[in-house]
Amino acid sequence: MIPVRITLDPAFRVGPVRRRTFGSFVEHLGRCVYTGIHDPAHPSADADGFRQDVVELTRELGVSTVRYPGGNFVSGYRWEDGVGPLAERPRRLDLAWHSTDPNTVGVDEFMRWTKAAQVEPMMAVNLGTRGVQEALDLLEYCNVRSGTRLSDLRVANGSPEPHDIRMWCLGNEMDGPWQIGHKTAYEYGRLAAETARAMRMVQPDLELVACGSSGVPIPTFGEWERIVLGESYEYVDMISAHAYYWEEDGDLGSFLASATDMDHFIESVAATADAVRAHKKLAKRIHISFDEWNVWYQHRAESKPPTGDDWPVAPVLLEDRYNVADAVVVGNLLISLLRHTDRVHAASLAQLVNVIAPIMTEPGGRVWKQTIFHPFAQASRYAVGEVLRVAIDVETYETAKFGDAALADAVATYDAETGAVALFAVNRSTTQPALLEVDVRSIPGLQLLEASTLANPDHTWSATADDDTSVAPRANVSAELVDGRLRVEVPPVSWNVVRLGTRA
Known part of the structure; x- marks a missing residue:
């Protein structure tokens, strides 16, 4: 077995566990909205047409926030088209x-869904084909109580109370040549600053997210963040990070080490933001909203949009079927987000339903959990209190994409109020089991509450509507805690959770 030595000490803390780390994303893309969260013909649909079986799984998943309505979609979106009587709403081409x-x-419908699903909304504004005035109009419609044309329109449309949306994304991926209204860093930075300043004239305490670069491989990465924050630093709270380029392409070893790349991404954006802070001589620190992240197989046929004269409603798009290795990587990416909780103040797994998603639906029919559902749900449920800076001693292996990577990775959380400890760990080895030896003597009186493992001898196993339960987290009976030393054996390509506490 691969020896993995881990030491936990509550004196070494990264920062608080942030509930917003466990956000998700609903975009008007493919079947995410229509036949995803919204399916009026479904037996479980409520008065608005929202599937209650999806609402229940969203709660079980532990989603804290949901970003809406895009994504690339938002850069051509006219929000006015989606309010008022249904019979009067126009059909529009989504470019x-x-x-x-x-x-x-x-x-309005989406806000009612967020209340049913018990999630916080994160609204994106169109800074592609639109600008400052349209963002102000949407803010007035959503957050002003009454007495103005747009707030009174919301009341007339059946929402007497303000939606009170606190988090707002200032556009989406504006450095991407694929984006409608694609801009240079200077153009976007000025627009973001002007929009943020105007929105704060309405509500000074809004939390505003500027668009970061669309990913490390983008030629503008780093320089984009520097220029955008140079223009907007004083007016925004966070800058976004997006990453989807992790997928297994025949190199399983590199794929399992994807979180090392997320670590680099986060640390690079934080360093750039801090450089702007130093240049401007400001006390304020900009944090990161990692509001699009997931494994995504972009070269598969289902990721290709329609073409020509074909403009369908809710086509099958980006409906990746995730396997066990994908779930281990998603769990490891969550480990990365947690260990950077000092800088990552929000994150959104993209997306929630059908589109590169943990939840899948059949139109009018069944709903089921993909493999990636489980690590997200467990991390959201058990990560509480403070994130600990754990010490890990383990061998490395060579990867073609990321160089040397540790054969195992882990993070832990500790709640001083309840005494609860949660350890989240992955074994990246493709062939060898590992023995986790965890020193928890610094937290006296701990008991072993539960240990579970998600793995399968066939790492390519995927869930279906007929079977989404035969491969799920199972009790790991090898776990034992003796004199403050935890030992647990974990198989190759595995996601593992161990829960400890000072009382049962």
Whole structure:
């Protein structure tokens, strides 16, 4: 077995566990909204047409925030099309995904869904084809109580109380040549600053997210963040990070080490933001909203939008079927987000339903959990208190994409109030089991509450509507805690959770 020595000490803390780390994303893309969260013909649908079986799984998943309505979609979106009587709402071409949007679901319906799902909304504004005034209009419609044209319109449309949306994304991926209204860093930085300043005139305490670069491989990465924050630093709270380029392409070893790349991404953005802070001589620190992240197989046929005269409503798009290795990587990416909780103040797994998602649906039919559902749900449920800076001693292995990587990775959380400790760990070895030896003597009186492992001899196993339970986290009976030393054996390509506490 691979020896993995881990030491936990509550004196070494990264920062608090942030509930917003466990956010998700609903975009008007493919079947995420229509036949995803919204399916009026489904037996479980409520008065607005929202599937209650999806609402229940969203709660079980432990989602804290949901970003809406895009994504690439937002850069051509007219929010006014999605409010008021359904019969009067126009059908529009969605240029981002070569589809037609019927606007059956708009801001008011979505806000009612967030209340049913018990999640916090994160609203994105269109800074592609639109600008400052349209962002102000949407803010007035959503957050002003009454007495103005747009706030009174919301009341007339059936929402008497303000939606009170606190988090706002200032556009989406504006450095991407694929983006409608694509801009240079200087153009976008000025627009973001002007929009943020105007929105704060309405509500000074909003939390505003500027667009960061669309990913490390983008040529503008780093320089984009520097220029954008140079223009907007004083007016925004966070800068976004997006990453989807992790996928297994025949190199399983590199794929399992994807979190090392997320570590680099986060640390690079933080360093750039801090450089701007130093240059401007400001006390304020900009944090990161990692509001799009997941494994995504972008070269598969289902990731290709329609073309030509075909502009369908809710086409099958980006419907990746995730396997066990994908779940281990998603769990490891969550480990990376948690250990950077000092700088990552929000994150969104993209997306929630059907589109590169943990939840899948059949139109009018069944709902089921993909493999990636489980690590997210466990981390959201058990990560509480403070994130600990754990010490890990383990061998490394060579990867083609990321160089040397540790054969195992882990993070832990500790709640001083309840005495609860949670250890999240992955074994990246493709062939060898590992023995986790965890020193927890610094926290006296701990008991072993539970240990579980998600793994399968066939790392390519995927869930279906017929079987989403035969491979799920199972009790790991090898775990034992003696005199403050925890030992647990874990198989190759595995996601593992151990829960300890000072009382049962």
